[in-house]
Each structure stands twice: as C-alpha cells, then as structure tokens.
Amino acid sequence: MPRRISRAALVTLGALACNNGLQPVPVCPPGFVGICGTVAFRGAVPDSTQAVFIVAFDSFPQTLSDLFKFKPASPVQLPLDRPTFAYAVPLPNGRYDWVLAVWQKVGTLTPQTAGTLLQETGFYRDASDTTKPGVVLVDGTRAGVDFVIDFDNRHPVCSYFPPCP
Amino acid sequence: MTQLPCGVLLALLCVPVRAWAQATGVVYGSVSDSAGVPISDVRITSGRAAATSDVVGRYRLAGVPPSHAVLRFARLGFRVTLDTVAVPAGDSVRVDVTLRPGRFALEPVIVTAAKRSQLLDQSATSVALVSDSDLARRAVSTVDEAVDKAAGVLFLNGQVNIRGSSGFVEGLGSRVLLLVDGVPANEADRGGVDWDMVPLDEVQRVEVVKGAGSSLYGSAALGGVVNLLTRDVPVGFHGRVRTTAGAYADPPDAAWRFRDYVGGLGGLDATGSYGTEAIRGSLTLGGRHSDGYREQDRSDQWEGAGKLEWHPAPGTRVTASGSWTSHQYQVSPPWCEPGQCDDRGLAFQPFRIGISDTGAYTRSDKGYAATTLERTASAEFAWQARASWVRTHFTDFQPYNWGVANRYGTELRGTLRPGGDSDRVLTVGLEAARADVTSDIFGRHAENELSAYGEGERRVGSVRLSAGARVDEIGLVGGGLAGQLSPRVGVVWPTRFGTWRGSIGHGFRTPSLAERFSSLVAFGIRLVPDSTLAAETAWAFELGDAVSLGSTRLDAAAFWTEARQLIEPTFFDSGGVPYIQFRNVLRARLRGFDLSLVGRPFTPSLETSVAYTFLDARDLGIDSVLAFRPKHLLTLAADYAFRPFSVGGDFRYVSRIERIELGLSWADDPRVPAAVLDLRAGWSRDACSARLLVTNALNYIYSLTPGTLEPVRTVSVVLTWTY
Numbered sequence: 001m002p003r004r005i006s007r008a009a010l011v012t013l014g015a016l017a018c019n020n021g022l023q024p025v026p027v028c029p030p031g032f033v034g035i036c037g038t039v040a041f042r043g044a045v046p047d048s049t050q051a052v053f054i055v056a057f058d059s060f061p062q063t064l065s066d067l068f069k070f071k072p073a074s075p076v077q078l079p080l081d082r083p084t085f086a087y088a089v090p091l092p093n094g095r096y097d098w099v100l101a102v103w104q105k106v107g108t109l110t111p112q113t114a115g116t117l118l119q120e121t122g123f124y125r126d127a128s129d130t131t132k133p134g135v136v137l138v139d140g141t142r143a144g145v146d147f148v149i150d151f152d153n154r155h156p157v158c159s160y161f162p163p164c165p
Numbered sequence: 166m167t168q169l170p171c172g173v174l175l176a177l178l179c180v181p182v183r184a185w186a187q188a189t190g191v192v193y194g195s196v197s198d199s200a201g202v203p204i205s206d207v208r209i210t211s212g213r214a215a216a217t218s219d220v221v222g223r224y225r226l227a228g229v230p231p232s233h234a235v236l237r238f239a240r241l242g243f244r245v246t247l248d249t250v251a252v253p254a255g256d257s258v259r260v261d262v263t264l265r266p267g268r269f270a271l272e273p274v275i276v277t278a279a280k281r282s283q284l285l286d287q288s289a290t291s292v293a294l295v296s297d298s299d300l301a302r303r304a305v306s307t308v309d310e311a312v313d314k315a316a317g318v319l320f321l322n323g324q325v326n327i328r329g330s331s332g333f334v335e336g337l338g339s340r341v342l343l344l345v346d347g348v349p350a351n352e353a354d355r356g357g358v359d360w361d362m363v364p365l366d367e368v369q370r371v372e373v374v375k376g377a378g379s380s381l382y383g384s385a386a387l388g389g390v391v392n393l394l395t396r397d398v399p400v401g402f403h404g405r406v407r408t409t410a411g412a413y414a415d416p417p418d419a420a421w422r423f424r425d426y427v428g429g430l431g432g433l434d435a436t437g438s439y440g441t442e443a444i445r446g447s448l449t450l451g452g453r454h455s456d457g458y459r460e461q462d463r464s465d466q467w468e469g470a471g472k473l474e475w476h477p478a479p480g481t482r483v484t485a486s487g488s489w490t491s492h493q494y495q496v497s498p499p500w501c502e503p504g505q506c507d508d509r510g511l512a513f514q515p516f517r518i519g520i521s522d523t524g525a526y527t528r529s530d531k532g533y534a535a536t537t538l539e540r541t542a543s544a545e546f547a548w549q550a551r552a553s554w555v556r557t558h559f560t561d562f563q564p565y566n567w568g569v570a571n572r573y574g575t576e577l578r579g580t581l582r583p584g585g586d587s588d589r590v591l592t593v594g595l596e597a598a599r600a601d602v603t604s605d606i607f608g609r610h611a612e613n614e615l616s617a618y619g620e621g622e623r624r625v626g627s628v629r630l631s632a633g634a635r636v637d638e639i640g641l642v643g644g645g646l647a648g649q650l651s652p653r654v655g656v657v658w659p660t661r662f663g664t665w666r667g668s669i670g671h672g673f674r675t676p677s678l679a680e681r682f683s684s685l686v687a688f689g690i691r692l693v694p695d696s697t698l699a700a701e702t703a704w705a706f707e708l709g710d711a712v713s714l715g716s717t718r719l720d721a722a723a724f725w726t727e728a729r730q731l732i733e734p735t736f737f738d739s740g741g742v743p744y745i746q747f748r749n750v751l752r753a754r755l756r757g758f759d760l761s762l763v764g765r766p767f768t769p770s771l772e773t774s775v776a777y778t779f780l781d782a783r784d785l786g787i788d789s790v791l792a793f794r795p796k797h798l799l800t801l802a803a804d805y806a807f808r809p810f811s812v813g814g815d816f817r818y819v820s821r822i823e824r825i826e827l828g829l830s831w832a833d834d835p836r837v838p839a840a841v842l843d844l845r846a847g848w849s850r851d852a853c854s855a856r857l858l859v860t861n862a863l864n865y866i867y868s869l870t871p872g873t874l875e876p877v878r879t880v881s882v883v884l885t886w887t888y
Contacts, residue, residue, distance in 0.1 A: 021837050021866040024418045025512035036510055084505060086512060143510035 027086040028141045034090040035099060035136055037145035039122070043152035045080050050104040052078045052121065052149065054089050056136065057098040064161055067114060075102075078149075096136040099124040101149045115157045122149035189214075190252035192226040194260040195851045196238060199772070199806035202301045203887065204264055207240040220399035221852065221887050231255075238262050244769075261850060263806065265769050266716060277344065277372040277392040279620065279631070280381050281580050281592050289631055289655025289668040290378070291709055291722045293317060293761070295371035302804055302813060302847065304856040304883040306409055306432060306453065308368060309360035312391055314815060315373045316720075316761040316776030319798055322870040325358060327375050328724055329755050329780045330388020332793040333826075333870050334734050338677045338747075340388035342378065346395055346486065348535045348553045351385050353600035354570035354607055356677025358391075359531045359557060361490050364449050364468045366407055366434040369396040375759075376724060377672025377705035380653035383596070383616050383637045387672035387703055387728075395486065398438050398445035398474050404888040405436040407451075411881025413458040416516050417864050420509050423516045428456035430881065434468075445474040457497065458877045459516045461523065464494035480541035489532035496525035496561070499872025513834065515866065515874045526562040531555075544585030550577045566685065568604030570678075592633075593619040602678050606685040610678050611642040620653070629657040639675050639700075649673045649700065663712035663719075672703045676732055680747045690736075693746040701749065703728040717764030725756040733784075733792070734826055752785040755794070770807060776800040792826040793870070795819045809850045814862075815843040825871050839867045839875065856883045 028036035035056065053075035061067050076089050078101070100123035107117045124147045126134040136145055196207045196218045203222025209215065211234045216226040226236070231254035238246040243264040250260050273296075278288040285292060293315040305311045309320055319326045321333040330340040336357040343350045343358045351358055371393055378386035413428040432453030439446060449470045457463050470488035477483070498518050501508065505519035535553040542548070555572040578594035594617070601611035620633025632654045640646035653670035676698040684694050709722030730749040737744050759778040765771060782794035797820035804813030819839035842863050847856040857880075864878040 020417070020863075021840070022515060022835055022868070023866075024420050025835065027508075027510050027512055038508060084502065086508065086510075 026143075028088050028143055032088060032090070032141050033093060033138065034088060034142070035096075035138060035145040036086070036088045036141065036143045037124075037147070038084055038086045039078065039101065039146070040084045040148050041080065042148055042150040045151055046103075046105075048106050049080065050106045050117075052080060053102045053104070054078065054087055055100065055102055056089070056091055056096040057100075058094065058096060060097045060133070061160065064115065064157070065111075067118070067157060068111070070102075071096075091138050093138050093140070096138065098133045099136050099145055099147075100133070101147070103151070103154055119154040119156050120160075121151060121154045122147050188231070188254060189228045190231050190234075190254055191257035192229050192234070192236060192250060192252060192260055193224065193257060194262065195222045196224065196240075196262050196264060197222050197849060198243075198298055199263055199265060199770070199804070199811060202298050204240060204243070207238055207243075207264065210237045210239075211235060219401075221403065223851075236260060236262075238264060240264065242266065261809070263808065265806075266765075275372050276347070276394070277390055278374050278378075279590075279592065279622070280347075280578065280594070281590065283587070286659070286664045286711055287587070287629060287657055289629075289657055289666050290670075290707060291317075291375040291666075291720070291724075291759070293373040293375065295373070297369050300365070300368065300370070301854075302811065302845065302856075303815075303843075304845065304847070304858055304881075306365060306881075306883075307360060308363060308365050308371075308393060311365060311368065312360075312371055312373065314800060314802070314817075315371070316800065317375055317759045317778045317798070318373055319795070319819065321793055322873050323360065325391065326794075327373065327389035327391075328726075328757065328759070328778065329782045329791070329794040332733065332791065334747075337683075338674070338680050338732060339385060340674055342382050342386040342390045344382075344390060344392040345488075345533060346484075346535070346537070347392065348533065348537075348551065348555075349382070349385075349572070349574055349598070350533055350555050351572075352531075352557050352570060352677075353555065353572035354557065354568055354602040354604065354677065355679040356385060356674075359490075359529075361466060361468070361492055362531050362533060362555075363393055363395070363488050364434060364451050364470050364490075366405065366436055366449050366451065367395045367470045367472075367488070368393050370394050375722075376668065376707050377651075377653070377670040377703055377726070379637075379649070379651035379672040379674075380633050380635050380670050381592075381618055381620060383614070383618075383635060383651070384639065384649075384673060384675045384700075387674040387701065395470075395472065396447070398440045398447045398472055400440045400442060400445065402888070403436075403438045405434075405885065407434045407883065407885045408432065409453070409881055409883045411858075411879055413456065413876075414864050414878035414880070416877065417866060420511055421514065421516045423460045428458060430455040430879070440474070443476050445476075447472045457495070458879070459497055459500075459874050460518050461495045461525070462497040464492065466490060466492045466494075480547075482537075482539045484537045484539070485535070486537075487532060487534035490530070492529045492531075494527055494529070496522075496527055497873075498522040498525060500874065515868065515872075524563045527559060528562075529557070529559045531557040545582050546579065548577070548579040551575065564686075566604070566606050568602060568607055570600070570602040570604075572598060572600045574598040587622075588624040589622070591619070591621045593617075600678065606683055607679050608682045608684075610682060612639065612675075612678065613642060613646075614639045615646075627659050631655040631657075637673075647675075647700065649675075649702075663710040665708075665710050666722075667708045668706070670705050672705060673700050674732070675700045676747065680732060690743050690745050693744050695746055695748065698732060698747060699730050699749050701728060701730045701732050703731075714764075716769075717762070717766065720761040721758065723756075723758040726754070728753040728755065736826055750784055750786055753783065753791055754785055755780065755782040755791070757781050771803065771805045773804075774800075774802045790824045792824045793822060795822050795869075804845075809848055811845075811847045811849075813845050817841045817843075819869065822869060834868070834872060837867050839865070839869060841865055841867075841875075852887045854885045854887075856885075857881075858883065 055070035103119045103121040105117045124134045126132040196204045205220045207218040214228040216224045218224040234252045236248045273285045325341045338356045374390040378390045409432045411430045434451030436449040452467045468490040472486040475483040500515045501519035506517040533555045537551040539549040553574045558569045560567045576596045581591040596616040598614040603609045616637045618635035622631040634652040637649045638646040651671040655668035658665045706725040711720045731753045735748045757780040761776045763774040778798040782791035799818040801816040821838045844859045844862045861878045
C-alpha cells in the first residue's frame with residue numbers, strides 16, 4: 001500500500017512538474033508566412049480616422065493606379081487604443097520595397113477619392129538611410145519589421161505623385 | 166638540592182594522575198538532529214560517567230573506562246540512541262551522533278495564539294510552526310522564504326496570505342499582523358510587512374496563527390498573525406558565521422535572455438554573543454547582494470540586530486532588542502508591454518522591462534527597538550510590560566517619492582493562573598500606539614490607538630473553554646475615535662478521535678494611512694485617495710481536529726470567514742483615463758479547509774509532510790471570485806537523513822489565479838498554475854554544515870501577480886560555522 005501511494009505521488013508530481021510554465025508566444029506563430037513587428041504610435045489619433053492598415057508593395061508605386069496593388073488584399077486593421085502594437089501581416093514570400101501604414105479618413109473609398117482619403121502615416125525604414133523605405137525580404141516568417149506611425153506627420157498620396165491640389 | 170624535593174613531589178603527584186588517565190578515556194563530539202541542528206541538554210552516559218550537551222550540541226564525557234564503552238544519548242522528544250565505541254586508555258575519541266525524533270514527539274509549546282505559553286494542542290485556533298530544524302534544513306536566506314513554506318501560507322510578490330486573507334495590493338494594507346517576539350511590526354504608513362526588518366539569522370522559529378486574531382491583537386490581525394521568535398542568548402561565548410553564494414539560471418528560452426553573464430547572489434552574516442547567568446548580549450551583522458533574476462533587479466542589503474538580556478532575579482527578565490536594515494534595490498516593474506522594450510517578436514517578454522521604467526530605484530531603511538520587562542511573580546501570576554518603536558523610511562528614485570513613518574507602541578499584560586496550573590487562565594492587557602507618516606505621496610498624518618483586552622480559559626472535565634474580547638479605539642489625530650469590539654470564543658476537546666477545536670472570532674482592520682491618503686501615479690495608473698474608507702470587519706469560524714498516530718500527526722480544519730467592507734483595490738475608467746482607488750467591498754466570503762500531515766511512514770530516517778488548502782473566495786457584491794485567491798495550494802516535502810548527510814525537497818503547487826485586478830492591460834497576460842520543485846542536500850559535522858539548494862529546480866516560469874515573474878532556478882551553497 002505505501003508503495004502504491006508513493007508511486008501515485010510520484011506520478012502526480014511528474015505530471016504537475018512537467019508542465020513547463022509560461023512559454024514564449026511569438027507574435028508570428030510557427031509556420032506563419034509574412035511580416036511581423038511592432039508599431040509605435042505618436043501624436044493624437046485624428047477625429048476623422050476611419051482606420052489604419054499596414055500594407056506592403058512589391059515595388060514602389062509609380063502611378064496612382066499602382067497604389068491599389070498593395071498586399072494583402074484584405075489588410076489588417078490596427079487597434080488605436082494603445083501606444084504600441086505587435087502586428088503580424090500575412091504576405092506571400094518575396095521582395096517588398098515599401099511596407100507602410102495607411103491612414104484612412106472617414107468617407108467612401110473609391111479610386112477617385114483615394115487621393116484624399118488615404119495618407120501614408122509611417123513606413124519601415126532603411127537602417128542605413130532612414131529617409132528611405134527599407135526593403136523587406138519575406139521567406140517564411142520575417143520578424144522585426146518595426147516602425148513608427150506618426151499621426152502628426154501624415155503624407156497624402158499626392159505628395160508621391162505631385163502636384164497636390 | 167632544593168629542586169630534588171620538588172621533582173619528587175611532582176613525580177608523586179603525577180603518578181596517580183597518569184595512572185588514572187591511563188585507566189580511563191574521554192569521549193567528545195556533538196549531538197544534532199536529522200537536519201543538522203545542534204541539540205542541547207542531551208544526557209550522555211557511559212557507566213558512571215555522565216555529561217550534558219551544551220547549546221551548540223557539544224559534549225565532553227570524561228572518565229570513560231577503556232575498551233568498548235557503551236554510550237547512551239537521551240533527551241525528551243528523541244529516541245534514546247546507543248553507540249559502542251572503543252575508548253583507548255588515556256586517550257580521547259570523537260563520537261558525533263544524530264538523534265531521531267521519538268515515537269511520541271513532544272507537543273510543541275506556542276506563545277502567540279493566546280498571548281501566553283500553551284501547548285499546541287490546547288490552542289482553539291490553527292497554528293502552523295516553522296521550527297529551527299525547518300529553517301536549518303531549508304537554509305533559506307530571508308524571513309519570507311522561511312514563512313512561505315508553512316501550511317496554508319502563500320506569498321504573492323512579497324504579500325503574505327493566510328487562507329487567502331490579503332490577496333495582492335502591492336504590499337499595502339496587510340491583513341496579517343507581523344510580530345517580532347510579540348512586538349507589532351507592520352509598517353505605520355502602508356500597513357504592510359517588511360520581511361527584511363529582522364535578519365533571518367536572528368530567527369529561531371516562526372508561529373503562524375490562522376484566522377481572525379483581533380480579539381487579542383487588534384487591527385491588522387484580521388487574517389492571522391505571524392510571530393518571529395528570535396534566539397535566546399546562551400551563557401558563555403558563542404559565535405555563528407553563515408555565508409551564502411549562488412547563481413541564477415538563464416531563462417529557459419534564448420529569446421528571453423536579457424544579459425550576457427551569470428547573475429549571482431551572495432551574503433554573509435556573523436553573530437557573536439556572550440552571556441553570564443545575569444547579563445547576556447548578542448550582535449548580528451550581515452549583508453547580501455543579488456544581481457536579480459530579471460532585468461533591473463539588483464539589490465544590496467546591510468543589516469544589524471542586537472539583543473541584551475538582564476536577569477536580575479529568578480523569574481525576572483529585562484530584554485532590549487532591535488534591528489536595522491538598509492535595503493537598496495532596483496525596482497523591477499511589471500514586464501514590458503509589446504513594443505515598450507526589445508520584445509524580439511514575442512507577445513510578451515517576462516524578463517524585460519519597459520524603456521520608460523529604466524533606472525527606477527529605491528532605498529528602504531527600516532528597523533525596530535523594543536524593551537520588555539517580564540516578571541513571573543509566582544506560579545499564579547506573571548506580567549510583562551513593553552515599549553516599542555518601529556520606523557520605516559523609503560526614498561524612490563525615478564519617480565522621486567519619499568516617506569518616513571513611525572509606530573510607537575506600549576503594552577502592559579498580566580496572566581493569572583489560579584491554583585498555579587493551566588486549568589484556569591486569565592490574560593488581560595492594555596495597549597496604546599501612535600502611528601505617524603510624513604511623505605510626499607501619503608501626506609502628513611498621525612493616528613492614535615487605545616486598546617484593552619482580556620481572555621479567560623477554563624478546563625471543564627476534559628474540555629477547555631475560552632472566551633475573550635478586545636476593545637479598540639482608533640482615530641486620526643484631530644479627528645474622532647472609532648470603536649471596535651472584537652470578541653472570540655473557543656473550545657478544545659480531546660477525544661479518542663483526536664483533539665477537536667472550534668472557534669468563532671471577530672476581526673477588523675483599520676485602513677492604513679496609505680490606503681486612505683495615497684495620491685500617486687504608478688505604472689501609468691493614478692491612485693485616487695479616499696479618506697472616508699471604513700474599517701473592514703470579519704467573522705471567522707473554524708472547526709479542526711488534530712490526530713497523532715505514533716510519530717504521524719494529522720491536522721485538518723474547515724474555515725469560514727464572512728467579511729464586510731473588505732478594502733480592495735478597484736480599477737475604474739473615467740473619461741478614458743484609468744484609475745485605481747481603494748474601496749470597501751460590500752461583502753466577501755472566504756471558506757475552505759486545510760489539511761496537514763507530518764510523519765515518517767516508511768522509515769524513521771525519512772520525514773514527509775503534506776499540506777493542502779482549498780479556498781473558495783468570493784466577492785458577494787458582484788458574485789465573482791475574489792481577485793488573487795488561488796483555489797488550491799499544495800505543499801509536499803520530504804527529507805532523508807543518513808548520518809551526517811541529508812537530502813530533501815519541497816514541491817509547491819498553486820492553482821491558476823482565476824481573477825486579477827490592478828489594470829486592464831494585464832488582463833490578457835498568460836497565467837499558469839505554479840508547480841515548483843526545490844531540492845536540497847546537506848552535510849553537517851560538529852560545528853560546521855554545508856547545504857546545497859536548488860530552488861525552482863525545473864526552472865518553471867510563472868507569475869502569480871500581474872506582469873511579475875516569480876524566481877527562476879537558483880543554485881546556492883550555504884556554509885555555516887557555529888562556535
């Protein structure tokens with residue numbers, strides 16, 4: 001009987017102790033294909049905000065119509081009630097020249113209104129020249145794509161395709 | 166010529182001495198228990214030779230006939246041990262002995278539950294003991310580590326819980342009263358407990374009284390009392406040096422690593438004492454350093470403690486004691502939220518802090534001084550008077566805050582035993598205290614307390630009945646006094662099915678000055694003061710039974726506490742801004758049961774214990790689980806001794822905390838049950854002992870309070886030398 005008790009106690013102990021406790025929880029889960037990182041918010045969120053997304057472009061847009069060639073097709077909307085947010089955006093493997101946050105103003109978004117309703121409000125930067133966008137190579141999980149979303153420093157689409165009205 | 170008679174005389178004198186010395190030998194050595202703790206007052210005999218071990222367990226038995234002598238070691242509470250040793254004539258031989266507890270162990274004597282000496286089985290409330298043997302074999306470094314393993318006790322980030330009493334409120338407003346040799350030692354400002362106020366080396370044993378103790382101890386004893394009993398000063402010269410060195414394990418995952426070196430810890434304590442029959446004194450000095458087990462967690466501590474005893478006449482003792490601790494430590498705030506540190510792509514980084522918290526640092530100085538006069542006038546009457554002063558002083562850097570608090574107390578107590586036995590006992594006393602605080606976050610306030618108490622106990626047949634009450638008048642200086650009446654009745658009934666005990670008692674706690682007047686921002690959340698906070702009250706019921714079967718002791722108790730106006734931190738949102746305020750919770754209920762089993766079921770060399778507490782704690786106002794109260798608490802321990810060696814371990818399981826407070830931002834933090842294994846090994850011989858400890862041996866990563874990691878695996882070696 002004592003042996004049974006001690007065996008039962010050992011089995012119980014083993015079962016309890018072999019649980020490893022807290023485990024690392026990656027923002028990008030295992031097997032995830034896309035980019036992950038942390039965005040830090042600066043400035044006050046404008047009252048006219050409809051949403052903020054993170055999108056990526058294979059190559060830097062050259063025309064207004066190129067602006068609609070972003071990925072993913074259904075972009076992830078960011079929560080705006082916290083100073084930072086760890087995000088994960090699914091993207092196909094490949095090279096991306098421009099990863100940015102897009103601020104969308106309240107309104108009905110159409111190709112005609114895109115120029116006024118969409119504004120760039122932060123982008124992943126080249127470490128060697130932070131004035132330029134950083135190139136992101138996705139081959140499975142690409143972590144560490146961190147950048148700042150600055151609501152006080154938004155750029156309308158026309159600033160990339162001047163003249164602005 | 167003149168040298169010849171002297172030489173002859175010397176020769177004549179030496180001949181019988183040499184002849185006697187050749188005829189007998191000397192046996193010397195030490196006596197200790199299975200944990201290596203020296204045992205005093207052991208009677209050692211061999212034939213007509215006899216000796217008694219001293220306070221450090223040493224003995225010297227002279228006049229032992231040569232050849233094979235049989236030594237007999239005997240002491241009440243331990244098994245009689247016989248040893249046969251070959252004693253060379255005119256020579257000495259060393260024999261170290263380990264005594265095992267007797268089949269019928271001595272009933273421990275406790276002093277806290279009724280404010281007087283009584284046998285453990287005569288207490289109407291549950292009491293958990295941490296003996297000097299427990300302290301020695303666990304070789305812990307701090308007082309809270311020593312108390313943490315007591316049955317039914319759980320620490321939540323430094324805040325002590327007895328049967329779920331305190332929850333977690335960042336150290337504010339403890340519902341457990343800390344006593345140092347019976348002197349109240351809770352902080353005057355926050356009402357919390359500074360566990361580093363007394364060096365562990367000074368502590369001989371700990372008594373933990375569970376349930377409401379306000380009928381004797383007043384405010385703060387709502388959930389229980391922890392009494393640290395310091396060592397008596399022995400006669401003669403004695404010394405003790407204890408040194409600790411160790412290292413913290415790295416995080417189990419490389420992504421959590423936060424430094425490129427091994428974090429270490431170390432400490433040194435030295436105690437010296439000298440005593441005569443009339444006057445005795447001791448002094449302890451020590452210091453310790455820790456690199457911490459997480460980012461920004463270094464600490465340095467210096468401590469000193471002293472005790473003076475004067476025994477002017479039989480039955481009279483005057484004691485002056487005190488301690489002072491200076492603790493400088495980096496403040497390791499809750500772990501960083503995503504994006505506030507280098508999270509390395511992880512949803513949370515438990516070892517890292519946010520960038521904005523870098524550099525937070527606190528200096529905390531604290532100490533107490535107490536003088537006690539005890540007089541046993543006769544077998545029927547004894548009294549004591551004491552005066553005490555507890556002082557705490559903290560300075561926070563980044564953000565800068567400071568505070569100084571004092572608590573002055575005095576007490577006069579008498580114990581009457583008509584007939585000189587324990588059949589009828591009456592304890593009465595008067596107590597007065599004044600607490601004050603000056604701080605940039607608490608303001609400047611003072612509070613006075615006046616109390617009177619009395620408790621009587623009478624044996625009727627085999628049943629012991631007790632009843633008592635305490636009246637407290639407490640109020641802010643300049644304001645009115647508020648009265649509290651705290652009665653308690655108890656019964657102890659020895660039967661053939663064990664000794665049954667039952668009690669009903671009232672408890673209360675006046676909100677601490679900090680809970681009423683704190684105004685600060687902590688971790689981005691503003692704490693809002695509320696000077697109208699009311700005292701929290703509770704009725705505590707308990708029914709228990711203690712059964713001894715040989716060397717095995719089973720203690721079981723069911724408890725039920727109905728609390729009103731419980732002061733709990735409440736999180737609320739106003740205009741999108743988060744706030745915390747201490748508010749009275751209308752009603753709460755804490756009920757459950759605890760079991761404790763200590764025994765040697767397999768072999769006398771193996772001591773095992775099981776302690777389990779089930780707790781059902783509910784906030785009846787919102788019909789929800791009370792925050793920070795785990796439902797299950799299990800502690801298993803086993804120690805095996807073989808001659809000077811011993812091995813053992815503890816396993817502690819704490820079920821997942823179902824509900825937390827103190828902010829929404831941590832609500833989604835992962836929480837797991839705690840399952841922690843501590844291992845230990847020891848060697849002890851004569852005055853020296855060495856102990857190897859591996860705490861949290863499996864490097865189990867867990868948290869009990871929001872965003873706060875509990876200690877990782879720590880390996881340490883403790884060396885002790887006792888003179």
